Amino acid sequence: MPRLLFVHHTVSPATHDCYQAALEGARDPSIKGVEVVSRAALVASATDVLEADGYLLGTPVNLGYLAGAMKHFFDTIYYPCIDETRGRPFGAYLHGNQGLEGGQRALDTITTGLGWKPAQATVGVLGAPGPSDLADCRELGAAVAAGLSL
Ligand SMILES: Cc1cc2nc3c(=O)[nH]c(=O)nc-3n(C[C@H](O)[C@H](O)[C@H](O)COP(=O)(O)O)c2cc1C
DSSP: EEEEEEEEEEOSSHHHHHHHHHHHHOOOOSOOOEEEEEETHHHHOHHHHHHHHHEEEEEEEEEEOOHHHHHHHHHHHHHHHTTTTOEEEEEEEEESSSSSSSHHHHHHHHHHHHHEEESSSOEEEESSOOOHHHHHHHHHHHHHHHHHHO
């Protein structure tokens, strides 16, 4: 069965709301035949990445870059996964309180290096997520999962 790996760094109620919405979308019962595995960015491994068929990523933007935990994830998996995961689809949400540009730029650079293909535009959420932000996160999760559905 195709597997979607959801790697997230969840640090607060706002980021937890985004995480829950994206997970709910990915696990929507109407999407058949996709296993969704969720891992915190600080424990996700290269094996998790190799064993998945697509990726959902969720992280804060801190100091104009991806949160350190998400950077650690990419630092850990980059070379062990670069040959075998090229071409796989991914989607992401970024959360912040001021501006997400630096995080988006970093995500683009890293995923381009890995050769991962954006399945959806990144969802950006600033501040406390409102209903439309949560709907966007849910839609993101559902769309990336549906893309792996048999
Ligand atoms: C050290 C630090 C740096 C931050 N830098 C940024 C930033 O560059 N851009 C941004 O949009 N938010 C920034 N933030 C806000 C975080 O992204 C935000 O705290 C995180 O997503 C959790 O959301 P919450 O604080 O609303 O719960 C920063 C937070 C911290 C603690």
